[in-house]
Amino acid sequence: MKILGKRVIDKDFKEIFTSEFFSVTGGLLAGIFLLVLVNKLELIPGLFILLPGFLEMHGNIFGSLAARLGALLHTKHIKPKFEHNKILYINIFSSILLLIIVSLFLGVFSYILNKVLFGNDNPILILIAIIAAFIALVIELPLTIFTTFWFFKNGYDPDDIMGPYITTIGDIVSIFSLLIVMLVVI
Amino acid sequence: MFSIKEIFKDSIGVLLFASALSLIAGLFLRNVENDLIIVLPLIIVLPALNDMIGDFGIIVTSRFTTALYEKKVNNIHSHIVKHLFGEVMPVAIFCAAYISVVAILIAHFRGFSFDSSILIKIILITLITTISLVLFVFLVSIVGGLYVYKKKMDPDDVLIPITTSIADLLSIGVFSLLVSILF
Numbered sequence: 001m002k003i004l005g006k007r008v009i010d011k012d013f014k015e016i017f018t019s020e021f022f023s024v025t026g027g028l029l030a031g032i033f034l035l036v037l038v039n040k041l042e043l044i045p046g047l048f049i050l051l052p053g054f055l056e057m058h059g060n061i062f063g064s065l066a067a068r069l070g071a072l073l074h075t076k077h078i079k080p081k082f083e084h085n086k087i088l089y090i091n092i093f094s095s096i097l098l099l100i101i102v103s104l105f106l107g108v109f110s111y112i113l114n115k116v117l118f119g120n121d122n123p124i125l126i127l128i129a130i131i132a133a134f135i136a137l138v139i140e141l142p143l144t145i146f147t148t149f150w151f152f153k154n155g156y157d158p159d160d161i162m163g164p165y166i167t168t169i170g171d172i173v174s175i176f177s178l179l180i181v182m183l184v185v186i
Numbered sequence: 187m188f189s190i191k192e193i194f195k196d197s198i199g200v201l202l203f204a205s206a207l208s209l210i211a212g213l214f215l216r217n218v219e220n221d222l223i224i225v226l227p228l229i230i231v232l233p234a235l236n237d238m239i240g241d242f243g244i245i246v247t248s249r250f251t252t253a254l255y256e257k258k259v260n261n262i263h264s265h266i267v268k269h270l271f272g273e274v275m276p277v278a279i280f281c282a283a284y285i286s287v288v289a290i291l292i293a294h295f296r297g298f299s300f301d302s303s304i305l306i307k308i309i310l311i312t313l314i315t316t317i318s319l320v321l322f323v324f325l326v327s328i329v330g331g332l333y334v335y336k337k338k339m340d341p342d343d344v345l346i347p348i349t350t351s352i353a354d355l356l357s358i359g360v361f362s363l364l365v366s367i368l369f
Binding site: 013031056091102117167 | 188193245284347
């Protein structure tokens, strides 16, 4: 397809469009779950403060991991298969370490903001942030690595696809992991 | 991306900064909670809208970073930047319209009654939020990417958390502002 004499629909455009369409559809699904969750979220005061950061953390950490893996694949520092590779291990371990620190940060500051601004002393927020982050980590880390490799091996550019994919899966997995923890806690 | 220390050093500051911004977004969310519960399509559309704008930040940053590493781009006027914009903006506009319409239909099936003015308002809110923030995120990704790369840091590690956090904070901010004006 041409607009103003320029070809606009190329392989990258199709990849961005497809991945984004998948992403927003997944986002709508997350929206429906959020609608269902609204009443449950109210049972733990302060969880609304934690929610955006918790959802975003997974996109940030695993989006960066996928982008780094994409750059490493493009520059041929790693191969698109899970094998003994020091650079791959470094990237995995770094992501786990970052997730632990950031989830702790989110939990502690959600608790402090909730206590200072709304007068709710609810330290369980810290526990929820850490346990839910671990549940999501177990699902998302292998998904991120294997799908990045799979897309690259099959001729797709992970840079175009993984961002939307990770944030969508991250949202859905995060809401579910929060639900699991809340069912245990409440 | 070749040592834990390097990744940690590049990432931790921006991740904590991003998380702090998200906590502010969380406070906004708590404040607009009642509006969102009344107009059901708005709460359905919120995660998709947030995701979409953050996604474009990730796409633009990671594509631009790869181009930087491959030495295909060195300034903001490069044809790669224009090409990327031409790819991203039409997809953003289409997706904004799509999520608005689908969210309204889903809400309708859950008993939410609406008329044409509500339909137009929801589409307007989504479109204005999307276009303004995609423009902003695009600018941050490109200008920030050039700056961070010149500082010998990895733009993927630094800019992805920043763009997604700014997108989260501003999308909830712009969204709630438009909701308060139009509803």
